[in-house]
Amino acid sequence: MVDVITTQVLLGKISALTDEMHYHFYRSGYSTIIRESRDFSCVILDKSGGLIVAPPMFFHAPVYKHLVARTLELYGEDGLHDGDVFVCNHPYEGGLPHVSDMAFIAPVFAGDMLVGFSGSIAHKADIGGTNPGSTSANSTEIFHEGLLLPPVRIETAGKPDADLERLILANSRQPELVQGDMRAQIAATKMGIDRIGELCARFGADVVTDAFTAILQRASVELTRSIAALPDGISEAVGHMDDDGVEHDRPVKFAVKITVTGDAITFDFSDSDRQAKGPVNLRPSMVEACVFYSLIGCLGPDLVFNDGMREAVKFIYAPRTVTNASLPAPVSSYQKANLKLVDVILEALAYFKPERAIANSGSSGSIAISWLGGGREGQSNLQYEIFSSAYGGGNGHDGCSAVATHLSNLHITPIEILESEYPCRITEFSLIPDSGGGGEFRGGLSFRRTYELLQDAMVTRRYDRARIPPKGLEGGADGHASRFVIRAGSPDEEETPASGRYALKAGEKFLLECAGGGGYGDPGRRDADALAEDIAEGRVTANAAERVYSKQ
Amino acid sequence: MADPITVQVLRNKIAGLTDEMHYHFYRSGYSTIIRESRDFSCVILDKTGGLIVAPPMFFHAPVYKHLVGRILELYGVDGLADGDVFVSNHPYEGGLPHVSDMAFVAPVFFGNLLVGFSGSIAHKADIGGTNPGSTSASATEIFHEGLLLPPIRIYEAGIYKDDLERLILANSRQPDLVQGDMRVGSPGTELEFAL
Numbered sequence: 001m002v003d004v005i006t007t008q009v010l011l012g013k014i015s016a017l018t019d020e021m022h023y024h025f026y027r028s029g030y031s032t033i034i035r036e037s038r039d040f041s042c043v044i045l046d047k048s049g050g051l052i053v054a055p056p057m058f059f060h061a062p063v064y065k066h067l068v069a070r071t072l073e074l075y076g077e078d079g080l081h082d083g084d085v086f087v088c089n090h091p092y093e094g095g096l097p098h099v100s101d102m103a104f105i106a107p108v109f110a111g112d113m114l115v116g117f118s119g120s121i122a123h124k125a126d127i128g129g130t131n132p133g134s135t136s137a138n139s140t141e142i143f144h145e146g147l148l149l150p151p152v153r154i155e156t157a158g159k160p161d162a163d164l165e166r167l168i169l170a171n172s173r174q175p176e177l178v179q180g181d182m183r184a185q186i187a188a189t190k191m192g193i194d195r196i197g198e199l200c201a202r203f204g205a206d207v208v209t210d211a212f213t214a215i216l217q218r219a220s221v222e223l224t225r226s227i228a229a230l231p232d233g234i235s236e237a238v239g240h241m242d243d244d245g246v247e248h249d250r251p252v253k254f255a256v257k258i259t260v261t262g263d264a265i266t267f268d269f270s271d272s273d274r275q276a277k278g279p280v281n282l283r284p285s286m287v288e289a290c291v292f293y294s295l296i297g298c299l300g301p302d303l304v305f306n307d308g309m310r311e312a313v314k315f316i317y318a319p320r321t322v323t324n325a326s327l328p329a330p331v332s333s334y335q336k337a338n339l340k341l342v343d344v345i346l347e348a349l350a351y352f353k354p355e356r357a358i359a360n361s362g363s364s365g366s367i368a369i370s371w372l373g374g375g376r377e378g379q380s381n382l383q384y385e386i387f388s389s390a391y392g393g394g395n396g397h398d399g400c401s402a403v404a405t406h407l408s409n410l411h412i413t414p415i416e417i418l419e420s421e422y423p424c425r426i427t428e429f430s431l432i433p434d435s436g437g438g439g440e441f442r443g444g445l446s447f448r449r450t451y452e453l454l455q456d457a458m459v460t461r462r463y464d465r466a467r468i469p470p471k472g473l474e475g476g477a478d479g480h481a482s483r484f485v486i487r488a489g490s491p492d493e494e495e496t497p498a499s500g501r502y503a504l505k506a507g508e509k510f511l512l513e514c515a516g517g518g519g520y521g522d523p524g525r526r527d528a529d530a531l532a533e534d535i536a537e538g539r540v541t542a543n544a545a546e547r548v549y550s551k552q
Numbered sequence: 553m554a555d556p557i558t559v560q561v562l563r564n565k566i567a568g569l570t571d572e573m574h575y576h577f578y579r580s581g582y583s584t585i586i587r588e589s590r591d592f593s594c595v596i597l598d599k600t601g602g603l604i605v606a607p608p609m610f611f612h613a614p615v616y617k618h619l620v621g622r623i624l625e626l627y628g629v630d631g632l633a634d635g636d637v638f639v640s641n642h643p644y645e646g647g648l649p650h651v652s653d654m655a656f657v658a659p660v661f662f663g664n665l666l667v668g669f670s671g672s673i674a675h676k677a678d679i680g681g682t683n684p685g686s687t688s689a690s691a692t693e694i695f696h697e698g699l700l701l702p703p704i705r706i707y708e709a710g711i712y713k714d715d716l717e718r719l720i721l722a723n724s725r726q727p728d729l730v731q732g733d734m735r736v737g738s739p740g741t742e743l744e745f746a747l
Contacts, residue, residue, distance in 0.1 A: 144682055
């Protein structure tokens, strides 16, 4: 049995080496998705796929367990060799969020003993499918979303499978970006193998695996103890997305019932909508990410996720629902579904711990611009951006403005990068006054970006909250609804739904506005100094101050 | 130099054995595309991919030369081993008509000497893409038409690559039909190993 100090030293080591993997991958990425958005994660797992330290991209954390389990099911522990690397992007085989996210995992051996796995997941620029960029707002089958890779070996005992790499690249509209990112990712994954090997040489493989077990157990015990401190009871919440991108007149319902009894907690999603026709379906790995994220946010940020926490939480799903989809349901726009589900779970959890309550946040969206004129000389013709929004106000604090919310921990792509690499001009990038829902604690402000196109382009927009804005809580007002306006400033200007695909011409503009955070508490109770500062800083206009914040 | 009589005998042997390949493939097909429409061809090629006897599906005849040309470019004659089987459905890499048509070609060795290739092309029930059945009346990019397989090995020196089969089937809406027809297509290709 390993002592607590050694366990803590090894936890620090694993944490530092995953930072190292992240840093090297980030610096080696070819696509802006890696080197600007940082849409990837690197991890170390125990030999059953148990995650040891959660990555910054939190929602990848519960995926790896599913992927390793399926890999072990297919190959058996005896079927793994030192030097094997497996690749998978399959939502139904490996629990991946959508097919654009490609995972690599590699077993780590000390002598003949399987110690664990090194792994990484990263979004790929294009992996085929109906749309350039592969992501879709209106796919109706997973077969529309690109090449599907079940877990297969891309290196066998140290020998790369050049055929498989060629196959993958043949299915991409951006083979150079995908090849560069794949090779960087494999290298980062191998860095994890080397570093764990060094730890085994220094501490002994038995000590390292014992420390893994102890780290996982401790997280389970800590979470169970925190749950025991909650009052017993049942709490339910329901929320809706605008639509699924296909059935435009039908909001998509997410529902949770949380039951706390002693130190046991159950999340029941059975009342969520039947599986959607459009790509807003979730696999259980994503629902788990939403639950653990929300639980830690509610119970206390000193809790640190690892896969040991699974022991302390029970999940209930109904089959073929939006929270437990079956093949061939499309999943491409999972992230906005995740973020609606997080709002719903946090609302239900507030019953157990009101001091941690928070209003709805502004979710996450993306655009993919396929430049039909070929893009800028020597650069990719595919511009892919992920957008942040704003947090809702919480019990005791305002919401944060213009920031990635909850588990979508991504970075907005800078204007300088966009204008130097792609044929566009950003003519406006600003906070939107009054976009934060009014409240005793105001919702965060969202932002507006206006794009001028210098070439013809096909623009795919994926977002939510144009029709159903982020909800305020305890008397707080709703946040600003999202907007997407094409041919902005021209006589043909058109306000669109939150998701869609549009052919635009050179010289035209479009603008997007992300959704603002919901307010928390009665706006009439807002602190007078805080309101005065909001007005002075331009966050709230004098007009809105009069209309929303006047004392009743 | 073979005399004209032997040449004619061998020409008829090749015609006879491709008939045999066709017959067995037709009788073993899982999909109606094989066992009713007979949307496939089986052929024997020389060592540069030159077609010896044209199949009943005539329009497949000139495809094989392009496909073998690309395989030799990718792997070189020295990169081929007895027991290799290559798969491709790529219109731009292998000259296939469309991605629904999946080709298998296998080099034929006599001792260490590359004698030629055996090959077959057959339409698959579904290989992914925008539409069920993969074929499309309105696709605007080849990426809408399904999984693209450049020439790659599905058998390597006699060892079947299960991973690759699993990958192909994961991209099909009709994995059972495609698996049945694929497995018929590659042993059909091997028939002439007894030559």
